[in-house]
Amino acid sequence: MIEYYQHRARKRFGQNFLQDASVIKQIMHSINATPEDRLLEIGPGKGALTQSLLDSGAQLDAVELDKDLIPILNQRFANKLNFNLHQGNALKFNLDSLNTAPNRLRVVGNLPYNISTPLIFHLLNKIGTICDMHFMLQKEVVKRLAASPGSSYWGRLSIMTQYHCYVEHLFNVSPGAFNPPPQIDSAIVRLVPHAVLPHPTKHYELLKRVVREAFSQRRKTLRNTLKVLLSDAEIKAASVDSDLRPERLDLAAFVRLARQLAISNPLA
Structure with missing residues (x-):
């Protein structure tokens, strides 16, 4: 000791x-x-x-x-x-x-x-x-x-x-x-x-926002937790199943959602 x-x-x-x-x-x-x-x-x-x-x-x-x-x-x-x-x-x-x-x-x-x-x-x-x-x-x-x-x-x-x-x-x-x-x-x-980011994004601030919202009520589906940011159709446009809970998504999926938010709402 x-x-x-x-x-x-x-x-x-x-x-x-x-x-x-x-x-x-x-x-x-x-x-x-x-x-x-x-x-x-x-x-x-x-x-x-x-x-x-x-x-x-x-x-x-x-x-x-x-x-x-x-x-x-x-x-x-x-x-x-x-x-x-x-x-x-x-x-x-x-x-x-x-x-x-x-x-x-x-x-x-x-x-x-x-x-x-x-x-x-x-x-x-x-x-x-x-x-x-x-x-x-x-x-x-x-x-x-x-x-x-x-x-x-x-x-x-x-x-x-x-x-x-x-x-x-x-x-x-x-x-x-x-x-x-x-x-x-x-x-x-x-x-x-990382020497090279595995899933880089130009929309890092939006990524932080999407992740924060998604896990604000982690037992609910993405359709519910992300509705203030993305519609059901917009979530699907990011190749993400809106019926999933956030814990089922990998990092790459969240990066796609951030990119979709930038496209759907440039002022977000």
């Missing part, structure tokens, strides 16, 4: 501190950081993973929201030439401030469960900066990220992430690896931006 500095985990920050050395070793093996890498760690906590990331020789920036953890992190790592600490909210952190070359930033973190989904969407908005991402997440969230069409986990998060990235569910982590132990299982996921 990792030795801990005195700090009580705070529920409002969703804090569960990783403390299992064997899990840290598995994560580091998955990341395989090198001295040539530029890393961003989100939510370093007390620095359990931070130490190993710095030992790789990579340049590491870390973003921590909890002001009380800043002195602990500085005490441990401020003398490291390859460490730079930022106090703030990762959801508002400007990746452009790191001045990294395109497709060079590697993002890692044990993400608080209460912000994991909005944070992933935030990072997808800057996907051109990112080389890859490795996250500890609630296992249910990883299942959603890695889901396939037809699965009950397939939804908005799956589609918008897989539009940009290849998703790999690496391994699961039990509650006992944390202090305090969470009530749920966790998992490590790898997200790698």
